[in-house]
Amino acid sequence: MDAVVFQGVGEPLQLEQVDRPDCGPEEVVVETEACGICRSDWHAWQGDWDWIGLVPQPGLIFGHEPVGRVVEVGENVTRFSEGDRVTNPFNLSDGTCPYCRAGKANICESSVPMGFVDFQKGAFAEEYSVRNADQNLVEVPDDIPAHEIAGLGCRFATAFHGVSKRVDIEPGDWVAVHGCGGVGMSAVHTANALGGNVIAVDIIDEKLEMAEELGAVASINSREVEDVPQAVKQLTEGSRGVQVSVEALGIAETIQNSVDCLAKGGQHLQAGLTTSEEEGEVSLPVDNIVWDERDFHGTYGMPPHEYDEIFRMMDSGKIEPGKIVSETCGLGDVPDVMERLGDFDTMGIPVCTEF
Template structure:
């Protein structure tokens, strides 16, 4: 089968013929119909996350935002049959640890991130296997296009999990999203669906325009002001600051701007992951955190038990991940798309749907 194969940090992925996977007893093999191309793929390709032990090995197949059809079922798998339409959260749990048992499989003690380690090869391939399928795999609604499910992927799902389950968002709250890439635009769309007043912040007007399409009440080009946090606060009542600030990029500037745009008792939601030179460390004014009783929380993927919430909102027309998909490409184009993400000008979510 064809796959996009990693052979070294910042070396272009190679489209190669590789051995197709077969299903172990607990696994299914999925025939890939679509897979989102994520900035996390770029981070791993750049070698940004070696401080976390995420070190891509030669021969790895990336791709962690898949949708597809079950092609093979392991002997011990009970919930799935060949032909089922499925998606897979990239955080593959083992189903047995305390976090998996309590509904937090996205932080499993023995987590295997799909498409980031060789034991869990990803979906930039014609087929890919999934461990502990009965626990990890999610049946997708028959009426939903695979490209839309791929758009749901890790970015939309992580934003949804963060805003619904990790912070205390209520209708009428002010939410500022700093960085309007795929996950930032997803956060704008979800926050709007939840009844928040949403502010989108970026430096590219095309992304700001897209945020308005997805429900942003206000937008701000950070290049047009000297003090981004103060400019964000001006949108809120009495300039008190926002209730929730999202850093959807992970660089010091957006992280600090997000935190400093909060009002008292506000919550900072960190979704963006840092780049190599930061090594996971960004300075935050801790005295302000104490004095104003602010909070910092993170959101990493989504556990499989929360997908039904997304599907119900999609069914009712409250959210539409497909609106954030802006480009579809072939497998042969995936290497160039990943490399181009270093330019920061990708608008929305690109999806590979030709294998």
């Protein structure tokens, strides 16, 4: 089968013929309909996360935002059959640890990141496998286009879980979103659906315009203001600041801006993962966090059972994730799209839809 294969850090990705995946007793094999092309793939390709021990090896297949049809079922799988249309979280869980049993499978003790390790290759291929299928697979409505489901993957799922579950947004609350890439756009759209007054912050006007189309009531080009937190506060009622602020880039400056634009009792939501420049360490105004009783939350993927909530909100028209999908392409185009992600000027979420 055809697949896009990793050759080494920074080396051009290659479209190659590879063996189709094996199907273990707890696994299924899925024929790919679509797969999102995520900046996390780009970071791994560039070797950005070697400081946490994530070092991809040549031969790896990236791609962790898939949707497709089951074509082979392991002998111990009971919930799914050939022909079922499915997706799955990128962080595959075992279903047995205390976090899984508590409904927090996204932080499973034995979580396996699909498409980042050799023993769980990804979906930039004609077919892909999913481990612990009964635990991780989610049945997908047939009437939702494949590119919209793929657009839900890592970025929309992480933003949706964070905005709807990790922080509390009441109708009328002010919400700032720092960084309007795929995660940031998803956070803007979800926060708006929950009744938040969203302020989008980015350095590219076209992205800010798209954020306003997705529900932001105001936007700030951070290159055009001297003090981003103060610019955010000036847009809020009484200039007190926002109740929730989302950071979707993983850059020290924007993380600090996000914390600093909060009102007293405000909640910071960290969605962006850092690069090798920060290596996971960013200085924060700890005294202000204490004095103002601000909260700091993380969001990482989404447990499988929360997909149903997204599907219900899509069915009612409250959210339209397809609006965030900016382009579709064929499997052979994935290397070029990955190259462009390094320029940080791609809009929304690109999705591969032709295999």
